[in-house]
Amino acid sequence: MLKKPCFNLTKHKLEYESVKEFSSSILEVPLSEKSILFFDVSRETEIKPDEPLSVKPNNLLKTGEKFLPFKDKPSKYITSGVTGKISSINKFQSDYGKKYISITVNKEKEEIVCDKFSKKSKEPSLANASEFLQCIPGGISENILSNTEEIKTLFVCGTDNDLFSVANQYIVSSKIEALKKGIEILKNITGINNIILVVNKYLEQTALNAEIKTEVINSEYPSSLPKLIVKELLNIELPPDKSFIDIGVDFISAEAVAAIAQAYNTGKVPVDKLITFVKKDGSKLLAKARIGTPIKNLCAACDTAIDNNDRLIIGGPMTGSAIYTDDYPILNKTDAVIVQAADNISLTSDYPCINCGTCVAACPARLSVNMIVRYLEAGLYEVADDEYDLSACIECGLCSYVCISKIPIFQYIKLGKYELAKIKAKAAEEVDD
Ligand code: SF4
Ligand code: SF4
Incomplete structure (x- = not known):
């Protein structure tokens, strides 16, 4: 868990990184000998702890092949980023109650690309997208693949969620035709007519030249977070007890839309993820790696050694999470990896809140x-929600960033929301009983 935003950022007005600042060449990370696939079972309440798996060590997986960890649950699957044999399968629990199955795959010498999608790709449909493209780089929501009638507006994010990340901006600036093609395919297979590309001002002309329906948002953090996009472009403040689908809205990244175009164009399921890599000296580059590549291989390809007490962060500086091992893999939604040298880590303190109000002034959700x-420090999660609207927090991390007493507020908030969800789930169970 990240205890404090990093790099001692000094401005309070934070601008998103622009892809213009990056080299136009992308570093290609070589294939690793081991690849690690995660299957998220956090929301699979019906999966019992001792439920047998349908994959075993020594099973051979082809590149782009999907496989079902549980044979009785065919709607959920993982896609292999490499050709190799399964060497181990482990279950583990991550932070905030997340549960995963981790499958390690040892690369084979010869790469074989799975051809099961190839024939079906000639006729794009929601059914074959759902059957093969759940795990594409950038991710795609279950609602887009199954609940399309309820989506009236689909925002394609050509912006990036956290500071430093530029993957989606790169797609708009360098792969605009693939993006346009992907939007057309999405329109045809989902029936969603109102698909809008969201960009920062400097990419507006690129999008308009390609004749893509486009909206511009400002480039100041955190304006590209989904709730703020809805507020700015639709003038809707989403209440904490409503989801985006309740107001007919969903989101997909520009990277995922370009991956859809690539999939139907080549007949192969895309398995390469774009990642912004931030070195210890703060310099940044854009890299491409197979989903499942261990972070240590990404670091090695980027000429970055991990020394004792250095910190590895998955995601951006405002909302990312520190990880404890460089064996952790690149997932289909891993947008950035940050390496912080041990002597550049800004630590939290034991100072109490001095009631300066800086966090209140910074909070885009106008929370106290x-x-x-x-209340969160005291473990009074329900009071924090009932009286001070904890659930309305949009999880931007600005409060932690500005806090003079260096209180890890954002981490308290994430923990508070997790505990609150458990309390509410337990109360709902008791009502059902
Ligand atoms: S409480 Fe903190 S993390 Fe939540 S919206 Fe306000 S500033 Fe952002
Ligand atoms: S910024 Fe930190 S010290 Fe100031 S009021 Fe907020 S929590 Fe308290």
Whole structure:
């Protein structure tokens, strides 16, 4: 868990990184000998702890092949990024109650690309997208693949969620035709007519030249977070007890839309993820790696050694999470990896809140963060929600970033929301009983 935003950022007005600042060449990370696939079972309440798996060590997987960890649940699958044999399968629990199955695959010498999608790709449909493209780079929501009638507006994010990440901006600036093609395919297979590309100002002309329906949002953090996009472009403030689908809205990244175009164009399931890599000196580059590549291989390809007490962060500096091992893999939604040298890590303190109000002034959700943090520190999650609207937090991390007392407010908030969800689930169960 990241205890504090990193790199001692000094401005309070934070601009998103622009892809213009990056070299136009992308570093290709070589295939690793081992690849690690994660299957998220956090929301699979019906999966019992001792439920048998349908894959075993020594099973051979082809590149782009999908496989079902549980044979009785054919709607959920993982896609292999390499050709190799399964060497081990482990179950583990991550932070905030997330549960995963981790499958390690040893690369074979010869790469064989799975051809099961190839024939079906000639006729794009929601059925074959759902059958093969659940795990594409950038990710695609279950609603887009199954609940399309309820989606009236689909935002394609050509912006990036956290500071430093530029994968989606790169797609708009360098792969605009693939993006356009992907939007056309999405329109045809889902029936969603109102698909809008969201970009920062400097990419507006690129999008308009390609005749893509486009909206511009400002480039100041955190304006590209989904709730703020809805507020700025649709003038809707999403209440905490409503989801985007309740107001007929969903989101997909520009990277995922370009991957859909690539899939139907080549007949192969895309398995390469774009990642912004931030070195210890703060320099940044854009890399491409197979999904499942261990972070240590990405670091090695980027000439970055991991020394004792250095910190590895998955995601951006505002909302990312520190990881404890460089064996952790690149997932289909891993947008950035940050390496911080041990002597450049900004630590939290034991200082109490001095009620300066800086976090309140910074909060885009206009919450009384100074009060929320008091109740969260005391473990009073329901009070923090009932009286101070904890659930309305949009998880931007600005409060932690500005806090003079260096209180890890954002981490308290994430923990508070997790505990609150458990309390509510337990209460709902008791009502059902
Ligand atoms: S993370 Fe902090 S600043 Fe951001 S919305 Fe939540 S309480 Fe407000
Ligand atoms: S910024 Fe930190 S010290 Fe100031 S009111 Fe907020 S929690 Fe308290």
